[in-house]
Amino acid sequence: MTDVGYIVAAYGVIFGGLALYTVTLWRRLRRR
């Protein structure tokens, strides 16, 4: 696989960000 650093950075931020936002929403909803 070529350009691994860019691929990891792109997928890491996008999928990691999605996961982080989902967990944050879920936790905020649980506190309400």
Added chain:
Amino acid sequence: MKTRILGWVAFVAVAVMALVALFLVPADLNQGDAQRIMYPHVASAWLAYLSFGVTALAGICWLWRRDLRFDSVALSGAEIGVMFTAFAIWGGMMWGRPVWGVFWQWEDPRLTTTALLLALYAGYLLLRRLTDDPERRATRAAIVGIVAAVDIPIVHFSVEWWRGLHQTATIGSPDKILNPAAPVPFVLTLVGMVLAFTLTWTYLMIRRYQLAQADLGREESARVERIMEARAAEATR
């Protein structure tokens, strides 16, 4: 319960499509493996459009019906749209460096109008924090949300209207839907990723709407409490 099932289905769909995009579909002949970034990049861009479209539509509905549930939908669309716009920009930058040779170019109309879209809706979210009055906040936000949506078609058609670094639509224009400028496995992976992201978007929109409604309820309780305290203080005077 249904929302929870939707959440799990979306999670599995996104995980499967990430594996397909990273390891199953072949690399592009010219762009190499960097082309794999296109799948989440395009899906994020589509959801940014959809989110801000929903925000504008919900803003119109608020101005028309004066029902704060529409404002909660508008807020959900804006917040989630800002996130997906940031993802689209980030993915584009990570793809642009190995393929174009640059992370960013301000002269490119697609890049610049997308950055403007991000700034407009980030501003929308900041504007909402300027007042505690839910109705005033909803009206101001609706106006900004509707006006900012003018940038959505400008972003989309910028690659057709002006010359720049960004390529024209691969499958997104009417003449390319039946004859896409990409091999079938690439198109199928892209469609799969878009569907998986759209499922996730639906789940997030529902949860963010529920949170916005809960926040409205808390705001209303706090407001009633303040009025009661003020009246009690007045009565003891």
